[in-house]
Amino acid sequence: LHLVENGGGLAQPGGSLKLTCLSPGHTLDAVGWFRQAAGQGREGVACITAHQNEGTNYVDAVKGRFVISRDDSKTMVFLQMNSRKPEDSGIYYCTATDPSYDCSGFWRQGEWDYWGQGAQVIVSS
Numbered sequence: 461l462h463l464v465e466n467g468g469g470l471a472q473p474g475g476s477l478k479l480t481c482l483s484p485g486h487t488l489d490a491v492g493w494f495r496q497a498a499g500q501g502r503e504g505v506a507c508i509t510a511h512q513n514e515g516t517n518y519v520d521a522v523k524g525r526f527v528i529s530r531d532d533s534k535t536m537v538f539l540q541m542n543s544r545k546p547e548d549s550g551i552y553y554c555t556a557t558d559p560s561y562d563c564s565g566f567w568r569q570g571e572w573d574y575w576g577q578g579a580q581v582i583v584s585s
Contacts, residue, residue, distance in 0.1 A: 461486055461574040463554045468579030471544050479539040479579060481554030490561035491537040492572060493528065495581075497550040504567030505552070506539060510559035517563040522548075544583045551578040 467479040481491055489510035496502040506528040509515040516528050527540040541548060555572035565571055 461556055463556060463574055463576035465552060465554045465576045465579035468552065468581050470582045470584065471541075472585050473544055473546060473583055475544050475583075476540065476542045477544065477581060478541070479552055479554075479581070481537045481539075481556075481576065482535060483556070483574075487534040488530065488537055488556055489534075489559040490557050490563065491528075491530070492555040492557075492563070492566050493539045494553045494555060494569070495548075495550040496553070496578075497547070500550075502553070502569060504569075507563035507566035508537060509561065509563050510534075515563060517566055519567065541581070546583050549581060549583045551580050553578045 461483050463483050465481055471477040492507040493505045494502050495505050505519055507517045508528045525543045530537045554576040556574040557572050
């Protein structure tokens with residue numbers, strides 16, 4: 461499964477940016493987003509299950525500001541980032557795994573089977 465992230469770029473503090481994860485020719489089951497700031501480790505940001513009720517989970521730092529969702533065809537997963545802060549800057553990676561995954565431990569990198577190349581996001585005035 462080849463994952464591609466789109467939508468990275470520059471946003472001012474307090475602004476919004478939307479990332480898209482897709483895998484050309486494939487539907488996506490459970491999907492997560494990680495980020496890595498310069499000089500730091502990779503951090504789990506959000507997760508969405510493949511279930512019909514679309515369960516989600518977020519790291520505390522982004523709860524209430526970021527929203528993970530998918531399109532009806534399940535070919536794309538989005539990360540809407542609102543009220544951006546400078547500490548949200550980094551490279552954002554899309555990850556995917558099988559449909560049974562429940563997102564309960566999504567911050568564990570070893571639980572993901574597929575990774576994208578990453579998209580850089582900069583929050584700066």
